[in-house]
Every structure is written in structure tokens, then in C-alpha cells.
Amino acid sequence: MIFKEAPLKDAWIIRQSPIGDDRGYFARAFCEKEFAEHGIPTGFVQVNTSFSKDVGTLRGLHWQTAPAPEPKFMRCTRGAIYDIMVDMRPESPTYLQHFGIELTPENQTMVYVPAFFAHGFLTLEPDSQSLYMVGGYYTPECERGVRYNDPKLGIKLPIEPNVVSEKDLSWPLL
Known part of the structure; x- marks a missing residue:
């Protein structure tokens, strides 16, 4: 695996290093030891998957x-997504x-989103699916959110979202 620090403190871009032959390839998708060598906490307690049928589906931006x-620890397993994170830690x-990056199965790029970062993604292809490991349990009373189009953030997306939940549209502006 190849680890590269993202532009936001404590966030990481992680690329698989496939080893191929005439059958295809093998690549490691996660290694606790390699994460520890880069100071990235693991302790994941859930593995979630998300499927979005339409291009332009926006999910997020949420944090707890x-x-x-x-x-x-996020990856795209089908289609393509534009992954977005915002550092919400005042200190x-x-x-x-914010930082955004395209994740696809073909580019074999994954991201580590630290605790207290708002996170979301926008689908760039139909029938996009993501898989992500989470280091905490969903706790509704701790959930917070920020609007993707908050002028204070100035997030520029590669395409305009056309499917956004009422919940995600109702988060207060900063």
C-alpha cells in the first residue's frame, strides 16, 4: 500500500499496490500494521456499504x-464517487x-477520514457503491452536519448534485 498525506492534517490518501500476472492481480485493501506505521488509528468497529443508483447523488456532509x-477508511467498489472531507476541529x-478526491475501483485510491471531520461523497457514475470501515458506532445524538454548498466552505464539486436528502439540505450554515 502507498500512503500519502492529504492536504488536511491527519487525513490520508491510500493507494493499493497491485501485484499482477496473467490471472489478474492481488492487492492489499487494509493492513493494521501499515496503518500503525503511519500513525493512523484503526480500531474499526463497523463496516458499512452504500449504494446509489443515480449520478449526482450526494450523501453528507456528516460527522459525530x-x-x-x-x-x-473509505473506498469505492463500483462506479465512481467524489469523496469530500472537511476538518471540523477548531484547534x-x-x-x-476541505479536500476532495475521486475514488474508483480502477484508480484503487482510498482515503482515511479522521475523527471530527465532516465527510460525504457525490456519485459520478450510476450504480455507484462504496465500502467503508468506521471507528465508532453510529450515535444519533452525536451526529452533526454541514451543508455541501455552505458559502463559508466554498466547496467546488465536479458536477452539480441532483439527489440530496432533506436531512442533508437542512443542516445549518456555519
Whole structure:
């Protein structure tokens, strides 16, 4: 696996290193030891999957407060998504900065989203599916969100979302 620090403090871009032959390839999708060598906490307690049938489906941006933060290790297993994260930690040097990256099965790119980061994604192809490991249990009373189009964030998406839940449209502006 190839680890590259993302532009936001404590966030990572992780690429698989496939080893191929005439049958196809083998690649490691997760290794606790390699994560530890890069100072990335693991302790994942859930593995979730998400399926979106339409291009332009936006899910997020969500995070959870203490005592139930949800760091995530995210990958796209079908289709294509534009993954977005925002540092919501007031003490961080990258507070309220955002980062986005395209994840596809073909580019074999994954991301580590630290605790207390708002996170979401936008589908770029129909029938897109993601798989993500989460380091905390979903705790509704700790859930927070921010609108993807909050002018204070200035997030520029590759396409305009056309499917957004009422919940995600109703988060307050910063």
C-alpha cells in the first residue's frame, strides 16, 4: 500500500499496490500494521456499504461529536464517487478547510477520514457503491452536519448534485 498525506492534517490518501500476472492481480485493501506505521488509528468497529443508483447523488456532509467520533477508511467498489472531507476541529491548523478526491475501483485510491471531520461523497457514475470501515458506532445524538454548498466552505464539486436528502439540505450554515 502507498500512503500519502492529504492536504488536511491527519487525513490520508491510500493507494493499493497491485501485484499482477496473467490471472489478474492481488492487492492489499487494509493492513493494521501499515496503518500503525503511519500513525493512523484503526480500531474499526463497523463496516458499512452504500449504494446509489443515480449520478449526482450526494450523501453528507456528516460527522459525530465526542464521545462517539467516527473516523472512516473509505473506498469505492463500483462506479465512481467524489469523496469530500472537511476538518471540523477548531484547534486544527486546517480547521474548516476541505479536500476532495475521486475514488474508483480502477484508480484503487482510498482515503482515511479522521475523527471530527465532516465527510460525504457525490456519485459520478450510476450504480455507484462504496465500502467503508468506521471507528465508532453510529450515535444519533452525536451526529452533526454541514451543508455541501455552505458559502463559508466554498466547496467546488465536479458536477452539480441532483439527489440530496432533506436531512442533508437542512443542516445549518456555519
